[in-house]
Amino acid sequence: MAAEIKLVEEAKVQAGMNPKKFALWLFMVSVIMIFGALTSAYIVRQAEGNWLDFEMPTMFWITTAMILTSSLTMHWAYFSAKKDNVEMAKVAMVITVILGAGFLVGQWLGWSELVANGIYLVGRESSGVSGSFLYVISGLHGVHVISGVIFLTVVMVNVFRLKIHSRSLSQIEMCTTYWHFLDGLWLYLFVFLLLNR
Amino acid sequence: MATTDIHIHHDVHHHDDHGHDEHHHEGNFWTTYVFSQDHKVIAKQFLITGIFWALFGGILSVIFRLQLGFPEANLAWLKPVLGQWITPENKLDPEFYLALVTMHGTIMVFFVLTAGLSGTFSNFLIPLQIGARDMASGFLNMLSYWFFFLSSVVMLTSFFLETGPAAGGWTVYPPLSALPQAIKGSGTGMTMWLVAMALFIVSSLLGGINYITTVINMRTNGMSFTRLPLTIWAFFFTAIIGVLSFPVLFAAALLLIFDRSFGTSFYLSDIFIGGEALPHTGGSPILFQHLFWFLGHPEVYIVLLPALGISSEIIATNSRKPIFGYKAMIGSMLFIAILSFIVWAHHMFVTGMNPFLGSIFMLLTLIIAVPSAVKIFNYVTTLWKGNIRFTPGMLFSIGLVSFFLTGGITGIFLGNSAIDIQLHDTYFVVAHFHLVMGSASFFGMLAGIYHWFPKMFGRMMNDKLGYIHFWLTFVGVYLVFFPMHYIGIAGFPRRYYTWTNFETFSGFADLNMLVSVAAIVTLSAQFIFLFNFFYSMFRGRVASANPWNSTTLEWTTPRNPGHGNWPGEIPSVYRWPYDYSKPGAKDDFIPQTIPYSETPESNLPHENELIKLESSNGHGAIIVEGKH
Ligand code: HEM
Ligand SMILES: [Cu+2]
Numbered sequence: 001m002a003a004e005i006k007l008v009e010e011a012k013v014q015a016g017m018n019p020k021k022f023a024l025w026l027f028m029v030s031v032i033m034i035f036g037a038l039t040s041a042y043i044v045r046q047a048e049g050n051w052l053d054f055e056m057p058t059m060f061w062i063t064t065a066m067i068l069t070s071s072l073t074m075h076w077a078y079f080s081a082k083k084d085n086v087e088m089a090k091v092a093m094v095i096t097v098i099l100g101a102g103f104l105v106g107q108w109l110g111w112s113e114l115v116a117n118g119i120y121l122v123g124r125e126s127s128g129v130s131g132s133f134l135y136v137i138s139g140l141h142g143v144h145v146i147s148g149v150i151f152l153t154v155v156m157v158n159v160f161r162l163k164i165h166s167r168s169l170s171q172i173e174m175c176t177t178y179w180h181f182l183d184g185l186w187l188y189l190f191v192f193l194l195l196n197r
Numbered sequence: 198m199a200t201t202d203i204h205i206h207h208d209v210h211h212h213d214d215h216g217h218d219e220h221h222h223e224g225n226f227w228t229t230y231v232f233s234q235d236h237k238v239i240a241k242q243f244l245i246t247g248i249f250w251a252l253f254g255g256i257l258s259v260i261f262r263l264q265l266g267f268p269e270a271n272l273a274w275l276k277p278v279l280g281q282w283i284t285p286e287n288k289l290d291p292e293f294y295l296a297l298v299t300m301h302g303t304i305m306v307f308f309v310l311t312a313g314l315s316g317t318f319s320n321f322l323i324p325l326q327i328g329a330r331d332m333a334s335g336f337l338n339m340l341s342y343w344f345f346f347l348s349s350v351v352m353l354t355s356f357f358l359e360t361g362p363a364a365g366g367w368t369v370y371p372p373l374s375a376l377p378q379a380i381k382g383s384g385t386g387m388t389m390w391l392v393a394m395a396l397f398i399v400s401s402l403l404g405g406i407n408y409i410t411t412v413i414n415m416r417t418n419g420m421s422f423t424r425l426p427l428t429i430w431a432f433f434f435t436a437i438i439g440v441l442s443f444p445v446l447f448a449a450a451l452l453l454i455f456d457r458s459f460g461t462s463f464y465l466s467d468i469f470i471g472g473e474a475l476p477h478t479g480g481s482p483i484l485f486q487h488l489f490w491f492l493g494h495p496e497v498y499i500v501l502l503p504a505l506g507i508s509s510e511i512i513a514t515n516s517r518k519p520i521f522g523y524k525a526m527i528g529s530m531l532f533i534a535i536l537s538f539i540v541w542a543h544h545m546f547v548t549g550m551n552p553f554l555g556s557i558f559m560l561l562t563l564i565i566a567v568p569s570a571v572k573i574f575n576y577v578t579t580l581w582k583g584n585i586r587f588t589p590g591m592l593f594s595i596g597l598v599s600f601f602l603t604g605g606i607t608g609i610f611l612g613n614s615a616i617d618i619q620l621h622d623t624y625f626v627v628a629h630f631h632l633v634m635g636s637a638s639f640f641g642m643l644a645g646i647y648h649w650f651p652k653m654f655g656r657m658m659n660d661k662l663g664y665i666h667f668w669l670t671f672v673g674v675y676l677v678f679f680p681m682h683y684i685g686i687a688g689f690p691r692r693y694y695t696w697t698n699f700e701t702f703s704g705f706a707d708l709n710m711l712v713s714v715a716a717i718v719t720l721s722a723q724f725i726f727l728f729n730f731f732y733s734m735f736r737g738r739v740a741s742a743n744p745w746n747s748t749t750l751e752w753t754t755p756r757n758p759g760h761g762n763w764p765g766e767i768p769s770v771y772r773w774p775y776d777y778s779k780p781g782a783k784d785d786f787i788p789q790t791i792p793y794s795e796t797p798e799s800n801l802p803h804e805n806e807l808i809k810l811e812s813s814n815g816h817g818a819i820i821v822e823g824k825h
Contacts, residue, residue: 017414019333019334019410019411019414019415020333020334022333022409022410022413022414023333023334023337023406023407023410026405026406026409026410026440027402027406029440029441030402030406030440030441030443030444031444033440033441033442033444033445034444034445034447034448035448036445037444037445037448037449037488037491038448038452040487041448041452041463041484041487041488044481044484044487045463045480045481045484048481050479121459121461122459122460122461122462123461123462123478123479125478125479126462126466126478126479127479128462128479129461129462129463129479129480132455132461132462132463133463136451136452136455136461140451
């Protein structure tokens with residue numbers, strides 16, 4: 001009887017991206033959509049006129065500098081981990097966490113500054129909606145930064161426990177991506193608010 | 198039978214190394230059926246919850262149809278269930294009427310046709326049809342269900358509030374929805390609506406992210422994008438639309454929450470209640486409509502696309518013909534997905550939007566008719582001269598095509614911004630979207646259940662009951678929604694508790710009665726389905742592994758696939774999923790797992806070329822050489 005030859009290939013090892021990283025990217029896309037919606041709403045409302053101009057609190061400049069720096073230190077931590085330079089990675093992670101937490105504190109101080117300037121979450125005038133937007137947008141970004149700082153802390157602990165090194169990078173890679181994303185997002189929001197006061 | 202196996206393994210993680218069979222569940226009841234991470238169990242959880250909600254939403258609609266069809270009726274008999282919502286005059290409380298309409302819409306659109314449909318079939322079919330052991334993340338998948346469950350609990354609880362559930366319409370336009378002083382339903386009921394929807398959005402995002410990741414990263418060998426069944430394409434596009442649009446609903450809801458609870462004025466301005474001005478000032482209610490419909494319109498396609506994908510698969514299988522225009526189907530879905538993001542303002546033609554903007558949105562809206570027509574054309578040409586098998590699933594799929602057509606045509610009327618001035622917020626709109634979205638997707642869901650029931654539960658549903666269910670529902674749906682076109686053109690506004698106060702509208706009382714009777718009959722017919730569903734689950738005829746002689750991968754699994762889906766290796770794929778009635782072939786279907794090298798009799802010239810690739814692909818292959 002004729003021999004049947006049957007070829008059955010095994011499922012290939014996942015080429016392309018690690019599914020978790022891919023999912024993180026999709027998550028970031030949905031976050032972009034939220035802020036896209038909020039900033040579009042901002043523009044639409046502003047175009048209707050009756051809009052209170054506000055000064056960007058000086059503190060926001062400082063926090064912007066902080067989160068930018070923290071992106072650098074994060075990347076430094078990542079490179080150090082990649083080169084198995086654990087001590088350096090520890091230092092860099094600690095600095096990043098401090099800067100991240102500092103950013104949050106700074107945002108809070110920035111809000112106090114706004115209050116002192118008479119910009120409130122609930123405007124007294126019909127033009128005060130601009131203030132409401134400012135608080136909600138920066139606040140929602142802050143909420144995401146809180147999640148980012150938690151992630152940073154987890155990674156920092158794992159660096160200290162020597163669980164992150166050149167052969168186990170995916171967690172710190174994802175953290176780096178997310179943190180750069182939050183940084184970039186703030187930069188976008190900051191410039192947007194600056195240009196569209 | 199002597200077999201020689203030569204295994205050359207990749208370092209893939211094998212679930213099957215410990216000799217899986219059907220009774221492999223190591224977990225206990227809780228981990229197997231409740232907090233399961235298996236995509237098939239999660240799919241069934243979504244399905245059962247969806248069926249619960251469908252029944253619930255259906256009953257709500259019959260209650261308000263009683264009011265519309267029989268405004269004079271004595272509803273005292275509903276008192277034991279509805280309590281204070283039946284007034285002392287034994288009528289339905291007008292505010293509760295609004296709550297019923299609102300909750301009916303919310304439940305049907307989100308809980309039944311989004312979670313119930315995508316949740317069930319994306320979860321069930323994506324891994325099975327692309328050849329994966331499970332979703333990319335079983336854990337997130339489980340979370341997705343439990344967020345949906347929580348959301349359901351919150352929504353259900355709001356029915357037991359003294360002030361009742363949300364009542365501002367499923368679109369929850371402020372200021373009505375923002376001000377508790379406005380109606381009872383805008384009190385705690387609305388707060389719970391927002392909480393439930395926030396949970397729902399989280400669930401949808403978790404689900405969607407998982408579906409996209411799985412489709413992109415977990416396909417089996419040979420399963421290129423051009424070999425994906427159209428179901429998977431549809432679920433894939435649906436998930437993308439969801440990931441892009443649900444966050445916008447979240448943003449809209451967030452600002453609404455701030456307006457309701459923290460005193461901001463994003464959407465509120467210049468409102469007087471009882472002669473007194475509210476402190477809210479400076480907001481724009483139209484802003485909410487923009488944000489809402491930016492989700493709202495894509496949402497209608499989130500609801501529809503999975504149903505279209507399901508029916509593509511069922512129609513091809515049961516016509517025993519390749520789907521007509523496979524690439525055109527994908528292209529039109531892609532085009533629909535893109536367009537769905539730039540037409541939202543057709544819901545706002547009469548809200549005081551700039552008329553010039555209106556004409557732009559009109560143009561874009563009317564373009565959607567093109568890809569939609571392509572799809573209908575392809576369904577019909579697939580059926581054309583097919584060797585049609587009228588299974589219940591097939592009937593429901595054909596019913597879907599019919600509804601999609603009748604409902605789509607009225608969309609073209611509504612899309613004209615001038616005609617919409619007359620038709621907006623009348624029963625014409627209600628007729629339009631119930632046919633094109635509600636009934637079409639609902640039929641897609643039923644078709645999917647009839648078709649994949651054997652894979653879900655290993656048994657067949659009863660065909661006879663299926664036919665009765667189909668004809669009653671099909672005729673019933675048309676009897677309910679067709680008259681609404683006339684009622685709408687005559688100017689009946691939607692969401693009105695009663696028309697008896699208006700002389701003009703008294704002429705249509707009999708038509709409204711007909712609609713209500715048809716609605717009751719249609720709902721009753723669903724109990725035939727419910728009986729069939731639960732009875733067949735335990736007592737149905739035992740299904741064969743491939744009862745419909747279908748080509749796709751899910752039918753290569755055992756009758757009751759266990760965790761990991763395939764007991765051995767995951768099969769590879771060599772051809773597209775629509776090789777039905779291929780000239781020269783032995784059978785009228787060739788499964789995707791059969792290489793071209795085995796079917797020289799039916800190969801086309803370019804397919805013979807592919808044989809070389811099949812064997813040179815042999816590097817990770819197992820060569821099974823069977824001698825008899
Ligand atoms: C040929 C394509 C279509 C066109 C041109 C079209 C056009 C429109 C327009 C202009 C409206 C607004 C009517 C008004 O409120 O005055 C509308 C409402 C609606 N359409 Fe369509 N439509 C089309 C297809 C669809 C499809 C495929 C679905 C769902 C799958 C759908 C679902 C809806 C829903 C749910 C509403 C009403 C929402 C509400 O006000 O509660 N439409 N359609
Ligand atoms: Cu629309």
